[in-house]
Amino acid sequence: MALHDWHSAWRAALYGPKGFFAGGARPADHFRTSPLVGPELAEAVVVLLDRVDMALDRPNPLDFVDVGAGGGELAAQVFARSERFGGRLRVRAVELTRPELPAGVEWSSELPDQVTGLVIAHEWLDSLPCRVVQMHGQRTVEVEVATDGTESLGDPVSSPWLDAWWPLAAEGQRAEIGSGRDAAWADLVSRVVAGAALAVDYGHFLASRPFAGSLTGYRHGRQVPPVPDGSCDITAHVAFDSVRAVAPGELLTQREALAALGIAGDQPAAGLALTDPAAWMAATARAGRVAELRDSAGLGGFHWLLCPRNAPISLVRA
Ligand SMILES: C[S@@+](CC[C@H](N)C(=O)[O-])C[C@H]1O[C@@H](n2cnc3c(N)ncnc32)[C@H](O)[C@@H]1O
Numbered sequence: 001m002a003l004h005d006w007h008s009a010w011r012a013a014l015y016g017p018k019g020f021f022a023g024g025a026r027p028a029d030h031f032r033t034s035p036l037v038g039p040e041l042a043e044a045v046v047v048l049l050d051r052v053d054m055a056l057d058r059p060n061p062l063d064f065v066d067v068g069a070g071g072g073e074l075a076a077q078v079f080a081r082s083e084r085f086g087g088r089l090r091v092r093a094v095e096l097t098r099p100e101l102p103a104g105v106e107w108s109s110e111l112p113d114q115v116t117g118l119v120i121a122h123e124w125l126d127s128l129p130c131r132v133v134q135m136h137g138q139r140t141v142e143v144e145v146a147t148d149g150t151e152s153l154g155d156p157v158s159s160p161w162l163d164a165w166w167p168l169a170a171e172g173q174r175a176e177i178g179s180g181r182d183a184a185w186a187d188l189v190s191r192v193v194a195g196a197a198l199a200v201d202y203g204h205f206l207a208s209r210p211f212a213g214s215l216t217g218y219r220h221g222r223q224v225p226p227v228p229d230g231s232c233d234i235t236a237h238v239a240f241d242s243v244r245a246v247a248p249g250e251l252l253t254q255r256e257a258l259a260a261l262g263i264a265g266d267q268p269a270a271g272l273a274l275t276d277p278a279a280w281m282a283a284t285a286r287a288g289r290v291a292e293l294r295d296s297a298g299l300g301g302f303h304w305l306l307c308p309r310n311a312p313i314s315l316v317r318a
Pocket residue numbers: 021022027033034035036067068069070071094095096109110121122123124127
């Protein structure tokens with residue numbers, strides 16, 4: 001069976017003609033992301049969008065672009081809150097195949113040339129393919145893979161990105177080379193004429209890279225070996241320090257970002273259960289969803305990187 005570097009194999013497995021996402025796999029069927037928890041992430045995004053709108057002096061149109069929109073859940077939830085922008089909000093979902101979207105939400109398979117407003121890449125960077133390398137005999141070598149998942153070690157690799165961001169030192173240590181993701185982020189940020197770009201994803205930093213890398217697969221809600229045959233999602237954590245070096249920005253955990261944007265999920269007062277049981281149940285369910293979004297060991301540990309462009313926009317300052 002032919003061997004390929006991981007970048008080529010991963011790209012074909014997700015985005016090739018028979019690829020997982022190109023074939024229309026819906027993320028919601030395979031893994032849980034914050035937009036799928038409930039509307040609270042969209043509420044937070046709309047608070048941020050309000051700040052963008054004010055900083056830009058209420059442009060018309062005000063863009064909200066969801067890149068790698070998956071099933072379009074976040075775009076739809078933001079659109080549902082568009083009334084406050086008085087008909088100026090233009091919501092676009094960028095996804096390879098058209099998701100089911102409410103009338104009024106635009107779809108494109110291409111990144112927009114120009115954005116005046118907010119562009120979000122929610123769990124997009126982690127889905128961008130990387131080369132995988134391994135330390136072997138005191139050299140860094142390519143890890144090659146066949147479509148059945150069989151791996152072999154290939155030629156030596158030299159990479160300035162690795163030297164700077166993920167130097168390997170010990171036999172068997174692995175890394176995913178993130179230079180392509182940095183370039184993708186730089187490209188996305190550069191398309192924002194005025195406003196901000198927000199990346200939300202799981203990630204790691206120089207001081208705590210995983211020894212064996214973070215490449216993995218997901219299928220039907222389960223973590224599975226990353227076999228590049230188009231049958232599963234393939235993903236790896238984002239090296240957020242290298243992405244952050246691309247453009248100035250604020251970096252918070254999701255837990256911190258939600259607090260900064262005023263998303264609270266307090267448990268309702270016990271007495272409410274007696275006076276208004278339906279309201280108590282709704283508030284209790286909301287508190288559970290917010291707790292899931294804020295859980296530091298889960299979604300709350302995700303990173304939010306906000307890069308403002310030509311406008312003073314901040315997560316921590318209203
Ligand atoms: C991990 S999923 C995240 C989906 C959604 N944002 C969420 O958080 O639920 C990544 C998505 O990015 C999409 N994607 C990757 N590269 C893309 C590109 N160049 N253009 C449009 N969509 C892309 C994939 O098809 C996939 O649906």
